[in-house]
Amino acid sequence: MSEVHVHRVQPAWKKNALIDNDTYLKWYADSVKNPDKFWGKHGKRIDWFKPFSKVKNTSFDGKVSIKWFEDGETNVSYNCIDRHLKKRGNQTAIIWEGDNPYDDKKITYNELYEHVCRLANVMKKHGVKKGDRVTIYMPMIPEAAYAMLACTRIGAIHSIVFGGFSPDALAGRIDDCKSTFVITADEGLRGGKPIPLKDNTDKAIEIAAKAGTQVEKVVVVRRTGGKAGWVQGRDVWYHDEIATVKADCKPEMMKAEDPLFILYTSGSTGKPKGVLHTTAGYLVYASMTHQYVFDYHDGDIYWCTADVGWVTGHSYIVYGPLANGATTLMFEGVPNYPSQSRFWEVIDKHKVNIFYTAPTALRALMGAGDEPVKKTSRKSLRVLGSVGEPINPEAWQWYFNVVGNGKVPIVDTWWQTETGGILITPLPGATDLKAGSATRPFFGVKPQLVDGEGKVLEGAADGNLCITDSWPGQMRTVYGDHDRFVQTYFSTYKGKYFTGDGCRRDADGYYWITGRVDDVINVSGHRMGTAEVESALVSHDKVSEAAVVGYPHDIKGQGIYSYVTLMKGVEPTEELRKELVAHVRKEIGAIASPDKLQFAPGLPKTRSGKIMRRILRKIAEDDFSTLGDTSTLADPAVVDDLIANRQNKK
Numbered sequence: 001m002s003e004v005h006v007h008r009v010q011p012a013w014k015k016n017a018l019i020d021n022d023t024y025l026k027w028y029a030d031s032v033k034n035p036d037k038f039w040g041k042h043g044k045r046i047d048w049f050k051p052f053s054k055v056k057n058t059s060f061d062g063k064v065s066i067k068w069f070e071d072g073e074t075n076v077s078y079n080c081i082d083r084h085l086k087k088r089g090n091q092t093a094i095i096w097e098g099d100n101p102y103d104d105k106k107i108t109y110n111e112l113y114e115h116v117c118r119l120a121n122v123m124k125k126h127g128v129k130k131g132d133r134v135t136i137y138m139p140m141i142p143e144a145a146y147a148m149l150a151c152t153r154i155g156a157i158h159s160i161v162f163g164g165f166s167p168d169a170l171a172g173r174i175d176d177c178k179s180t181f182v183i184t185a186d187e188g189l190r191g192g193k194p195i196p197l198k199d200n201t202d203k204a205i206e207i208a209a210k211a212g213t214q215v216e217k218v219v220v221v222r223r224t225g226g227k228a229g230w231v232q233g234r235d236v237w238y239h240d241e242i243a244t245v246k247a248d249c250k251p252e253m254m255k256a257e258d259p260l261f262i263l264y265t266s267g268s269t270g271k272p273k274g275v276l277h278t279t280a281g282y283l284v285y286a287s288m289t290h291q292y293v294f295d296y297h298d299g300d301i302y303w304c305t306a307d308v309g310w311v312t313g314h315s316y317i318v319y320g321p322l323a324n325g326a327t328t329l330m331f332e333g334v335p336n337y338p339s340q341s342r343f344w345e346v347i348d349k350h351k352v353n354i355f356y357t358a359p360t361a362l363r364a365l366m367g368a369g370d371e372p373v374k375k376t377s378r379k380s381l382r383v384l385g386s387v388g389e390p391i392n393p394e395a396w397q398w399y400f401n402v403v404g405n406g407k408v409p410i411v412d413t414w415w416q417t418e419t420g421g422i423l424i425t426p427l428p429g430a431t432d433l434k435a436g437s438a439t440r441p442f443f444g445v446k447p448q449l450v451d452g453e454g455k456v457l458e459g460a461a462d463g464n465l466c467i468t469d470s471w472p473g474q475m476r477t478v479y480g481d482h483d484r485f486v487q488t489y490f491s492t493y494k495g496k497y498f499t500g501d502g503c504r505r506d507a508d509g510y511y512w513i514t515g516r517v518d519d520v521i522n523v524s525g526h527r528m529g530t531a532e533v534e535s536a537l538v539s540h541d542k543v544s545e546a547a548v549v550g551y552p553h554d555i556k557g558q559g560i561y562s563y564v565t566l567m568k569g570v571e572p573t574e575e576l577r578k579e580l581v582a583h584v585r586k587e588i589g590a591i592a593s594p595d596k597l598q599f600a601p602g603l604p605k606t607r608s609g610k611i612m613r614r615i616l617r618k619i620a621e622d623d624f625s626t627l628g629d630t631s632t633l634a635d636p637a638v639v640d641d642l643i644a645n646r647q648n649k650k
């Protein structure tokens with residue numbers, strides 16, 4: 001194994017830190033020994049309209065039931081806004097940094113209150129009620145946060161769809177949760193290029209209508225002023241609407257376990273699942289992890305570069321930071337526009353103290369050399385974070401030495417859409433760091449490694465990562481399909497939550513996530529089900545069969561490699577290859593575009609017809625010395641053809 005870079009906690013990190021190592025060890029022991037007592041105490045970090053008397057009521061067995069703080073009542077938008085107004089009404093809640101560096105603004109907590117109340121009233125005016133599903137398809141502008149918080153204020157359940165998804169993907173999500181109210185913008189803007197959000201929405205609404213869900217109202221924010229279609233009676237401008245309503249809106253009383261939001265995520269099979277998070281446990285967990293993982297202190301300027309279309313944007317741009325009364329920076333653009341220094345310039349411009357980004361962005365910026373970083377100061381930085389995929393030690397060391405000048409701790413945070421918040425992570429003042437390791441579990445989290453048969457592995461070991469007991473931020477169900485929830489997460493290893501990730505634990509008890517062990521691939525920190533890409537490919541009328549696997553990619557972490565068998569008589573041409581890639585883009589979105597597409601006269605299958613993905617993965621990696629026994633294949637000769645025509649020849 002390659003050398004492990006260890007970085008001990010520096011005196012400066014410990015000096016004002018919220019948690020030192022002794023505190024971590026004590027709190028962790030308390031949290032797993034007596035979760036009721038531990039979370040009973042920390043559950044009070046949010047304000048309650050009606051206090052809870054029960055803390056934890058969870059079971060990973062049988063039908064699986066997860067309830068936290070169940071008899072308490074509260075409201076998320078109240079906790080993220082109203083309760084701060086007395087002390088920090090004039091403090092900046094959101095710093096918005098536009099795609100264009102000359103475009104920015106600041107929104108105070110007082111202003112946030114008014115924006116959110118007005119939009120909540122607009123939704124009410126159009127008949128949105130507690131429990132209704134509202135789809136948000138927005139660029140990274142403050143109105144996206146207003147929309148989320150407005151939903152929570154009136155008890156509507158939001159479902160955000162990432163702006164990079166196609167009309168088809170948006171339609172599927174609208175239809176799955178029967179959402180009849182959509183909030184969008186005319187266009188988004190990223191790296192100087194417009195993204196036709198309203199046009200996509202119009203197309204999606206048509207597709208959803210055919211599937212049986214009729215969208216009744218679309219609120220449109222004017223972002224670029226670009227061309228956008230209009231359906232009279234259905235579409236309304238945000239700026240017109242908010243002028244017609246009051247600037248106050250009473251927050252709805254929500255039970256702790258009332259649904260808060262749905263977020264669709266890819267799995268190894270079938271269409272994306274609607275991950276459902278509920279009100280109180282989620283907020284307690286998001287705000288607590290935000291505070292301790294980033295060692296957040298009052299007055300810090302905090303920036304997470306994610307998009308609100310992903311869970312990181314939910315928990316660590318909006319809900320966690322705002323529940324803590326923080327100043328959170330929202331960035332509309334991309335890391336390399338207008339220059340490779342953009343991230344670091346924004347840090348200097350707004351004096352960012354805490355910066356949280358993804359390894360894929362770091363690897364891309366690293367490729368541009370140290371100069372674009374070094375010409376900026378970055379003096380304000382105190383904590384750096386990483387999320388979304390394994391960070392390779394080289395990128396970790398670059399982040400530490402070049403971006404942080406060797407003086408700033410890196411928190412490599414492992415978690416998932418399903419977990420609601422960070423589960424395995426260093427704490428800046430407490431945890432000695434090892435480049436590439438997410439280190440130790442957060443309070444209340446009980447990781448376990450098991451082998452393929454479910455045997456529990458002790459000590460230093462390599463296995464599949466499970467979590468053996470519940471934490472407040474955990475998803476509660478798959479929207480509308482509880483059986484799928486139980487089947488997906490609790491049936492592989494009975495009584496345990498199975499993460500789908502492989503993981504190694506070293507002799508110090510540190511966890512090293514090795515990546516997915518199921519048919520999910522992680523492209524630039526975005527989760528993609530191979531089955532989804534395959535079904536997009538076979539929906540093309542010239543394709544008879546397709547198989548998709550991941551392969552190591554220098555920047556993206558993993559790339560998408562697809563094998564395609566064409567219908568009889570169809571010629572494999574360069575043009576068709578391009579057409580198929582474009583077809584996947586249209587069906588799902590640019591993030592699902594195959595990086596490599598190989599025409600395959602046949603796919604390697606067992607005699608019972610099962611595709612041997614192991615072989616396809618090896619060929620995609622250009623490593624076919626260890627293909628194993630292929631003699632049991634229905635037609636062993638297909639492998640020779642696949643090898644001869646492989647697209648990743650080194």
Ligand code: PRX
Pocket residue numbers: 265311312386387388389390391412413414415416417418438499500501513514515516522525526527
């Ligand atoms: O494989 C793990 C990887 O991302 C997956 C979760 O993806 P998603 O639900 O989209 O959430 C991403 C943001 C939390 C995990 O199953 N992953 C996430 N963070 C890390 C990671 N892999 C290694 N190290 C991480 N820090």
